[in-house]
Amino acid sequence: MKKTSLRWLTGMLLFFLTSIVFYSCGPKDTDINAAVDAKLKAIPDLAGVTATVKDGVATIAGECKDEATKTLAESTVKGVEHVKSVVNNCTVTPPPAPAPVVIAQDDPLTKSVNDAIKDYPTVKAEVKDGVVTLTGELNRSSNKKLMQAIQQLHPKKVENKLTLK
Amino acid sequence: MALQDKYKELVDTAKTSGVSDLQVREQDNVLYIDGVAPTGSVKDKLWDVYGRIDPDFRAADVVMNINVSTMAPGGKAKVVTEKSNLNIRKGPGTDQPIVGKASHEEMVTLVSKMNDQWWLIRTDGGAEGYAFAQYLAPEN
Numbered sequence: 374m375k376k377t378s379l380r381w382l383t384g385m386l387l388f389f390l391t392s393i394v395f396y397s398c399g400p401k402d403t404d405i406n407a408a409v410d411a412k413l414k415a416i417p418d419l420a421g422v423t424a425t426v427k428d429g430v431a432t433i434a435g436e437c438k439d440e441a442t443k444t445l446a447e448s449t450v451k452g453v454e455h456v457k458s459v460v461n462n463c464t465v466t467p468p469p470a471p472a473p474v475v476i477a478q479d480d481p482l483t484k485s486v487n488d489a490i491k492d493y494p495t496v497k498a499e500v501k502d503g504v505v506t507l508t509g510e511l512n513r514s515s516n517k518k519l520m521q522a523i524q525q526l527h528p529k530k531v532e533n534k535l536t537l538k
Numbered sequence: 539m540a541l542q543d544k545y546k547e548l549v550d551t552a553k554t555s556g557v558s559d560l561q562v563r564e565q566d567n568v569l570y571i572d573g574v575a576p577t578g579s580v581k582d583k584l585w586d587v588y589g590r591i592d593p594d595f596r597a598a599d600v601v602m603n604i605n606v607s608t609m610a611p612g613g614k615a616k617v618v619t620e621k622s623n624l625n626i627r628k629g630p631g632t633d634q635p636i637v638g639k640a641s642h643e644e645m646v647t648l649v650s651k652m653n654d655q656w657w658l659i660r661t662d663g664g665a666e667g668y669a670f671a672q673y674l675a676p677e678n
Contacts, residue, residue, distance in 0.1 A: 471563050474570045474601075485655050488632045489672060492620075513594070515620075517585055520595045522672040525603040525654050530568045532598045 402426045405455045412449050422446045422463055429457035437463040476503040477527040489522040496535065503529030513537040541569040541599055548587045548600075555580045557604065571602045578606050578676040608676040609648065615659070615674040617644045624674075626667035630656035638665030646674070 406426040413419045419442065422435040431450045437443040447461045477485075483500040490496045495510040496519070505528045511519065516537055523531050541564050542549065549562050552573060557580065560573035575581040581604045588602060589595065609615060617624045617640045626638040630652045640646050640661050649658040649666065657674055660666045 471561065474563050474565050484631075488655060488670065491632050516594060517589060518672065521585060522655075524601050525605075527603070527654075528601060529566070530598045530601060531595070533594065533596045537594060 401455065402428065405429065405431070405453065409450055409453050409456065412453055413446070416445070416449060418442050419446050419449065424450055426456065429455060430460060431456045431458075432460040433463050435463055437465050439468070440465055475527060476529045479503065482526060482528060485526045486523060486528075489519065489526070493519060498523075500528075504532060505530070506532040506534060508534050509536070511535045511537055541567070545569055545571075545588075545591055545600060548584065548591060548602075551587050552584055552604075555583065557584075558607070567599060569600045571600065571604070573603075574605045574607050576607055578608065581606050603654075605654075606676045609651075609657075609671075609674070611648055611650050613648045614645050614677055615648055615657075616677065617642055617646060617673060618675040619673045624669055626659065626661070626665050626669050628667055630668045632670075634668065637667040638663075640665070640669065645677075648674070 403426075406424070409424045409426060409431055413422055413424060418438070422433060422437060422442075424431045424433045426432075431453070433446050433450055437446055443461060443463045443465055446463050447459050450456060450459050479500050479502065482503065482505070486498045486500055486505055490498050490507075493509075493511055493515065496507060497509045499506045499508075505523055505526075507519075507523070516533075516535065520531065520533065542562065549571065552560055552562075552571065556576045557573040558576070561570070563570045575584065584602070584604055588600065592600065619642050621642055623639040623641050624644075625636045626640060627634040628637050638661065640659070644661065646662075646669070647660045649660055651657055652668060655671050656668045657671050658667070659669045659674070
């Protein structure tokens, strides 16, 4: 009879102790997590970033657009009170490859190049595979203006073989 | 990457002068620089830097296409011909009939942009038609 009640008492005691331990730790992690979430949400650059807190250790997940954002995420989370350490598992999305340069087709390019050199009767132009070759003579003072006009027509390149006076 | 080093000053100037939509791409040994400058003087400055790195623009390793944001429909532009009048044509092309003229250094109104070369413009005298973009400069 005595033994049973002792066992029962120990059982109850254990139950209470664990409850206390859980009570003191459990809400803490969720509280920290809420604070972390609030911090992350406040920064628009960290939109795709999430964090989970367990035993005071914050693990960052999600996508960061570059290394700087990843660092920012880490320092932001580190700055939250009660965060002991940070595991930064944020993946950095590689920047999209730049779109290839669009080169004008020879036919429209030839027409627009001829329009551009129309007022320079001493200048000749040839267009082949997107490469504009300028020959003839030109006043040095007009060279920049002509090059501006030709280079904006989306040529592959401009070979300036003009004799400048 | 060698070209980006050679023209570093040019690209840096573009970045610090507020050029928007700036794209710097290297392809087949040519550096393509595209963007929109906030003013005509920024575009001029970029071309001056370009001309300093590549005197007389002979190296054939850059294609720079800088537009000016103030060159927009509704804006004004100045006729920058050498000294003659600017032809205003019925359509976008030098083969199109001339429907009017704008005088040297006259201010005209930009109506709409046809392409990189042709603008639909209107003069204060009421003439409307297409003019060659090369001879139109933004106000500032």
